[in-house]
Amino acid sequence: MNNTIHRPPSTVHRLFDVYPLFDIEPVRGEGCYVYDAEGVRYLDFYGGHAVISVGHSHPYYVSKISEQLQKISFYSNSVQNSLQVELAHKLTELSGCQDYRLFLCNSGAEANENALKLASFVTGKTKIISFKKGFHGRTSAAVNVTDSNKIKAPINTTFPAEIHEWNNIDTVAASLAQDDVCAVIIEGIQGIGGIHVPEKAFLEQVEKLCTQHGAILILDEVQSGYGRSGHFFGFQHADIEADIISMAKGMANGFPIGGILIHEKHEAKYGMLGSTFGGNHLACAAGIAVLDILKNENLMEYSAKLGAYFIEKLKAIPQIKEVRGRGLMIGIDMGEPIKSLREKLLYRDKIFTGSSSDPNTIRLLPPLNITKNEVDYFIEKFTVA
Numbered sequence: 001m002n003n004t005i006h007r008p009p010s011t012v013h014r015l016f017d018v019y020p021l022f023d024i025e026p027v028r029g030e031g032c033y034v035y036d037a038e039g040v041r042y043l044d045f046y047g048g049h050a051v052i053s054v055g056h057s058h059p060y061y062v063s064k065i066s067e068q069l070q071k072i073s074f075y076s077n078s079v080q081n082s083l084q085v086e087l088a089h090k091l092t093e094l095s096g097c098q099d100y101r102l103f104l105c106n107s108g109a110e111a112n113e114n115a116l117k118l119a120s121f122v123t124g125k126t127k128i129i130s131f132k133k134g135f136h137g138r139t140s141a142a143v144n145v146t147d148s149n150k151i152k153a154p155i156n157t158t159f160p161a162e163i164h165e166w167n168n169i170d171t172v173a174a175s176l177a178q179d180d181v182c183a184v185i186i187e188g189i190q191g192i193g194g195i196h197v198p199e200k201a202f203l204e205q206v207e208k209l210c211t212q213h214g215a216i217l218i219l220d221e222v223q224s225g226y227g228r229s230g231h232f233f234g235f236q237h238a239d240i241e242a243d244i245i246s247m248a249k250g251m252a253n254g255f256p257i258g259g260i261l262i263h264e265k266h267e268a269k270y271g272m273l274g275s276t277f278g279g280n281h282l283a284c285a286a287g288i289a290v291l292d293i294l295k296n297e298n299l300m301e302y303s304a305k306l307g308a309y310f311i312e313k314l315k316a317i318p319q320i321k322e323v324r325g326r327g328l329m330i331g332i333d334m335g336e337p338i339k340s341l342r343e344k345l346l347y348r349d350k351i352f353t354g355s356s357s358d359p360n361t362i363r364l365l366p367p368l369n370i371t372k373n374e375v376d377y378f379i380e381k382f383t384v385a
């Protein structure tokens, strides 16, 4: 097994070396497969960190971006852009969030940054509640509410951030009762933490308490959104209404984009939020293409059904300690470190999977139009791995 990293010396010296890399370079993608320069095919059960929602190089997606590129790719947010209006319309329709308004930015961290900033504008407060194993991004406010001290620099820890137990309402209730909490931020389904689904009753109690105590409820759907869980947003298995919903990864199938949906009860003011690149023409074309494909190919319902089948198959494998998740957002907890298992799957079977902050849990986040054949192939290889 050859998994050492070979990079030309010039590259080693000129990239800021923050990523440990697999020695594989995909140069082409199609559907749920990527290919290296020698034509070796890899099955993608990771979607490049949950980003590939509608499959690599989907022909409709490619044509929509290409057509837009021929027309205009960018102009600033000081002029009309009907693509933003179309994106907002299609997004609110498909997600069932018609009472919300869209603000566009460029990434998941930026979406959460804007969500937290808006919450602070609305409430005039600064204390934020988030949860253990949660991840919300690497920028200033987003990283301060993330449960990982090693990625926080001193400059990030500038407002009070409380990190609470997952699915435990008691401490959250006690903190909110102080009436000094600006917002609660919670993932619709925890991703990087190892795929943890919040209990329905927990989400419903959090929502009720936020309303009672004037705190803003932010649902981070950066990873669990866009149909991955079988609902448009991961939290939609519960009967709640968020103040702000953040999204990014699956939103444009790899084209950089992020956004927040803000409940219409919160008023916009000129200059409150802003971005140079956010909502540019190419990003909107890519985002509209994804929404059209999700709708036309019925991918939410499909991911719910295929995910249920996949989870059932995984649960029948005796070596697995626990299977968690919904739809095509699945965590496999082996009860022991998964590093060598993932390497076997990658280098021997040519299957990409994801890790998580839990060393025992594999994360599966395939393109939503992966087929039952590929799921069966995964099960077969996993069983002998």
Ligand SMILES: Cc1ncc(COP(=O)(O)O)c(C=O)c1O
Residues within 6 Å of the ligand: 107, 108, 109, 110, 112, 135, 136, 137, 138, 187, 191, 192, 220, 221, 222, 223, 224, 248, 249
């Ligand atoms: C739940 C969640 N929120 C926020 C982020 C940050 O997104 P980005 O890397 O696009 O800034 C991530 C990234 O993995 C995420 O999983």
